[in-house]
Amino acid sequence: MRLIKQNIERKTGEGSAVLLPEEPEDLWHAYNLIRPNDLLRASAIRKVISESGSGSRSNERVHTTLTIRVTKLDFDPQAAQLHVSGRVAEENKHVKLGSFHTLDLELQRNFTLEKAEGWDSVALDTLKEAVNQDAKVQLWAVIMKEGLANICLVTDHQTILRQKIESNLPRKRAGSTEHEKQMQKFFQTTFDSLLRQLDLANPKPLLLASPAYTATHFQSFIKAQAASGTNKGLRELLPKITVAQSASGHLHSLNEVLSSPAVTAKLSDTKFARETQLVDHFFTLIRKADNRAWYGPRESEKAVEQGAVGKGGGVLLISNGLFRSQEIEVRKRWVKLVDEVKEQGGEVRVLSSMHESGRRLESLGGVAVICTWPIEDLDDGEVEEEDEVHENGEVDEAWHENGDGHGIEGRVEHVEDIDFA
Amino acid sequence: MGRLLLGVGAVSQRDIDKYQKQASEMGKASFALAWVMDTSAEERERGITFDFAQHHFSTPKSDFTILDAPGHRDFVPNMIGGASMADMAVLVVDTNQLDSGMKGQTREHILLAKAVGLKKVVVAVNKLDASTPPWSQQLFETVQTDIKKLLATSGFADEDIKFIPCSGLSGTNVINAPKPSSPAAWIPKSHFTLLQALERSIPAPTKPTTTAAQELLKQPLRMQIIDVFRGSITNPLSVAGRIASGTVQIGDIVTIQPSGEKAAIKALDVSDEPREYAVAGQICTLHLSDIEAQHLRSGDVVCSSQHPVRVVKSCTVLIEVLEALLPQPVDVHFGRLHVPGRISQLVETVDGEGEQMKRRPRVLKAGQRARVRVGFEEGVPMVVGERVVLRSAGVTVAYGRVE
Numbered sequence: 001m002r003l004i005k006q007n008i009e010r011k012t013g014e015g016s017a018v019l020l021p022e023e024p025e026d027l028w029h030a031y032n033l034i035r036p037n038d039l040l041r042a043s044a045i046r047k048v049i050s051e052s053g054s055g056s057r058s059n060e061r062v063h064t065t066l067t068i069r070v071t072k073l074d075f076d077p078q079a080a081q082l083h084v085s086g087r088v089a090e091e092n093k094h095v096k097l098g099s100f101h102t103l104d105l106e107l108q109r110n111f112t113l114e115k116a117e118g119w120d121s122v123a124l125d126t127l128k129e130a131v132n133q134d135a136k137v138q139l140w141a142v143i144m145k146e147g148l149a150n151i152c153l154v155t156d157h158q159t160i161l162r163q164k165i166e167s168n169l170p171r172k173r174a175g176s177t178e179h180e181k182q183m184q185k186f187f188q189t190t191f192d193s194l195l196r197q198l199d200l201a202n203p204k205p206l207l208l209a210s211p212a213y214t215a216t217h218f219q220s221f222i223k224a225q226a227a228s229g230t231n232k233g234l235r236e237l238l239p240k241i242t243v244a245q246s247a248s249g250h251l252h253s254l255n256e257v258l259s260s261p262a263v264t265a266k267l268s269d270t271k272f273a274r275e276t277q278l279v280d281h282f283f284t285l286i287r288k289a290d291n292r293a294w295y296g297p298r299e300s301e302k303a304v305e306q307g308a309v310g311k312g313g314g315v316l317l318i319s320n321g322l323f324r325s326q327e328i329e330v331r332k333r334w335v336k337l338v339d340e341v342k343e344q345g346g347e348v349r350v351l352s353s354m355h356e357s358g359r360r361l362e363s364l365g366g367v368a369v370i371c372t373w374p375i376e377d378l379d380d381g382e383v384e385e386e387d388e389v390h391e392n393g394e395v396d397e398a399w400h401e402n403g404d405g406h407g408i409e410g411r412v413e414h415v416e417d418i419d420f421a
Numbered sequence: 422m423g424r425l426l427l428g429v430g431a432v433s434q435r436d437i438d439k440y441q442k443q444a445s446e447m448g449k450a451s452f453a454l455a456w457v458m459d460t461s462a463e464e465r466e467r468g469i470t471f472d473f474a475q476h477h478f479s480t481p482k483s484d485f486t487i488l489d490a491p492g493h494r495d496f497v498p499n500m501i502g503g504a505s506m507a508d509m510a511v512l513v514v515d516t517n518q519l520d521s522g523m524k525g526q527t528r529e530h531i532l533l534a535k536a537v538g539l540k541k542v543v544v545a546v547n548k549l550d551a552s553t554p555p556w557s558q559q560l561f562e563t564v565q566t567d568i569k570k571l572l573a574t575s576g577f578a579d580e581d582i583k584f585i586p587c588s589g590l591s592g593t594n595v596i597n598a599p600k601p602s603s604p605a606a607w608i609p610k611s612h613f614t615l616l617q618a619l620e621r622s623i624p625a626p627t628k629p630t631t632t633a634a635q636e637l638l639k640q641p642l643r644m645q646i647i648d649v650f651r652g653s654i655t656n657p658l659s660v661a662g663r664i665a666s667g668t669v670q671i672g673d674i675v676t677i678q679p680s681g682e683k684a685a686i687k688a689l690d691v692s693d694e695p696r697e698y699a700v701a702g703q704i705c706t707l708h709l710s711d712i713e714a715q716h717l718r719s720g721d722v723v724c725s726s727q728h729p730v731r732v733v734k735s736c737t738v739l740i741e742v743l744e745a746l747l748p749q750p751v752d753v754h755f756g757r758l759h760v761p762g763r764i765s766q767l768v769e770t771v772d773g774e775g776e777q778m779k780r781r782p783r784v785l786k787a788g789q790r791a792r793v794r795v796g797f798e799e800g801v802p803m804v805v806g807e808r809v810v811l812r813s814a815g816v817t818v819a820y821g822r823v824e
Binding site: 166168170171172173176178211212245247248250251252253256283286287289294295296299356359360363364 | 472474493495496498647648649650651714717718719744745747748749750752759760761763764765783784786812813814815
């Protein structure tokens with residue numbers, strides 16, 4: 001993302017910034033920056049009905065620049081589109097004040113963002129990261145097992161499932177070649193889908209992971225395809241293919257693969273590898289029943305209150321999903337926590353909810369702390385009903401949000417839930 | 422297992438000789454007997470089993486089906502699928518390599534056998550002829566003590582376990598007891614042959630005359646599919662599995678969950694022989710018609726159309742914890758069905774009677790018993806009381822039953 005212009009007051013945080021998204025990842029940053037009640041200005045196409053003197057109506061599509069006060073955001077990571085809905089907030093010769101409009105933010109088109117409550121520390125950090133021009137790692141990963149393949153694009157901030165291939169493989173039987181045949185068919189389908197996704201002119205590293213030998217076989221399959229065909233791009237892809245072992249073919253196993261030493265050695269140190277290591281370290285502490293590790297909103301806040309998350313190893317892990325809450329109060333609560341930890345000299349790591357490590361954090365409530373000294377029994381005390389519902393609501397929402405990888409807000413979906421008790 | 426099959430005549434000596442020849446050509450001469458079960462080219466080449474294999478044989482006392490499970494770590498999901506179809510476990514232990522076996526999957530397999538509900542265990546203490554001195558009774562008893570301890574900690578009762586000294590390669594004490602003149606003469610004095618032990622280990626619910634078995638027959642049909650394939654030219658779509666409850670006969674209309682599609686039973690086989698009907702406890706092959714292959718997957722459940730199995734996206738499970746657990750993603754295994762899921766909530770820890778000990782614990786420690794909520798991305802067919810195994814990162818972390 002490029003920062004074209006900004007005039008944000010250092011002290012109050014008020015002001016606006018003009019940004020230019022250049023890559024699909026930038027729309028993810030925009031999704032995290034833009035909040036309900038902010039003012040967003042971008043170009044738009046509006047259907048305008050104009051009545052001419054003779055009374056006949058004509059429909060025109062007019063290009064104009066609209067400023068809206070945001071009410072809702074809809075991020076589609078697969079299509080890399082960000083739709084921002086709101087009501088028109090500035091006089092415009094074509095559109096009435098207060099009418100509804102949805103802006104589709106596009107790449108290579110400027111947009112201006114003015115934040116209602118000012119730019120808080122978290123927003124400024126997000127902005128800094130967004131405009132960071134350092135080369136970012138991107139890689140394609142296929143995590144698979146016999147009959148199942150998940151093709152994903154892994155970037156600095158997101159793990160996007162692009163395609164899932166499921167195929168029924170008959171078991172091996174004596175005297176029948178059905179299993180082999182279906183396996184080849186499965187490889188062919190996976191390979192075709194993969195080619196459609198990859199941009200062979202610009203080959204990025206490709207990671208194949210599976211339990212047992214499936215990934216190795218798939219690599220041989222690709223080699224065979226490259227050798228027989230005339231596709232030069234495919235041959236150039238071959239040296240960039242890494243094969244790794246994973247515990248299963250499901251998406252959550254991708255995490256372990258990405259942070260394994262074999263993979264990080266080849267794909268160099270990346271943000272998601274570091275994030276994964278952090279979360280793993282945290283889980284290890286919890287398992288050892290080390291009282292320095294706590295998770296959950298109340299526990300983390302209590303720990304920070306006691307000054308335990310400060311200089312000398314205090315770390316606050318927080319998922320950026322919490323900052324995307326519809327309610328301003330919720331966002332303020334978490335920004336306050338972040339600021340406090342920073343003041344105490346502790347480290348703050350905002351994890352992307354679109355990486356597996358961020359999702360693991362979300363299933364713990366979205367926030368966790370590693371304290372500088374062990375604290376006993378932070379989870380003692382009354383469990384308030386209200387708090388539980390809030391926590392549950394958060395957890396369920398977070399779980400569902402990540403369940404389909406969509407950032408759809410303002411829509412409450414009913415998760416089917418049958419309790420046999 | 423190959424020796425067992427040879428002994429009962431399920432496999433001919435000629436076949437064994439053929440495998441022997443092929444194996445020698447590949448430099449794996451001693452694997453000839455293993456090739457009865459490991460039938461795929463790759464299994465033979467690599468010398469390991471990928472997926473469980475089935476083989477039937479009969480004795481005058483009973484019909485048996487052997488499900489030979491893979492031992493390798495990466496294939497545990499397949500082992501769980503096979504084990505969940507079984508009525509008893511046969512643990513084959515290499516006397517001379519007990520330590521390396523213990524470090525390997527032996528422990529995990531014993532746990533998983535318990536997790537899927539197996540109670541009866543026959544331990545074949547194998548390769549005793551290769552011990553020094555051969556057929557050492559002392560060595561056998563040391564092994565027996567070690568394994569007994571291991572089985573006890575996993576929850577197997579002493580009276581359900583039988584130890585059988587034997588040698589698969591030479592055939593001693595597998596079908597026939599050793600002669601009084603051999604160094605293994607001590608065996609028949611206090612131990613059965615492997616075959617006799619199997620016949621005596623059949624658990625009660627599988628004996629057709631008991632009330633438990635009768636009850637099972639009256640319940641609605643439920644069979645988890647372990648394989649979807651092309652049965653023959655006349656049977657383009659067939660499924661195989663073990664009937665957990667109920668009965669099925671030719672002409673029945675059944676429902677497949679989670680797709681909800683209906684199918685008709687055109688024909689059915691039990692132990693590779695065509696039959697008119699099949700009952701709970703039998704492993705059978707159903708030849709279907711009026712349904713498209715895309716609606717069928719391994720792990721789906723064939724059920725009665727009047728009482729189809731529910732499909733749900735989350736459930737509460739009462740588990741025994743094996744490794745420390747937090748709300749986290751897990752691999753969930755219901756028999757052959759292997760789906761990704763998440764432990765969404767640690768509800769409570771409970772004691773032996775199921776009474777609450779601590780509400781909403783932060784973390785579950787190994788050895789505890791607890792209730793957790795597990796969620797899935799897609800609907801899963803599920804029955805109350807069903808057994809479930811939770812794994813993560815290649816390790817079994819918990820097992821239990823759906824509540």
